[in-house]
Amino acid sequence: MTDPLGERAIETARYIIQTGCTVRAAAEYFGISKSTVHKDVTYRLRYIDVELYNEAEKVIQYNKSQRHIRGGEATKRKYAAQKISG
Secondary structure, eight states: OOOHHHHHHHHHHHHHHHHOOOHHHHHHHHTSOHHHHHHIIIIIHHHHOHHHHHHHHHHHHHHHHHHHHHHHHHHHHHHHHHHHHO
């Protein structure tokens, strides 16, 4: 018997590793919530495939370390667009 939650966790982790995408982007791609992606990859996967878990965790940690930069860039673009139109 196959475990659908385990299969989803593996598929999600592989997608994150291949694309380097964020949890939010993976959630949008699979049509599930961010919290589901996070739980699948950081909790369920640990008990299913440790090597895959370690690889996915590296990508997630990298994205976490970069999110303040992406947020700052988005704010910068927002105010630049307002300055042009306003």
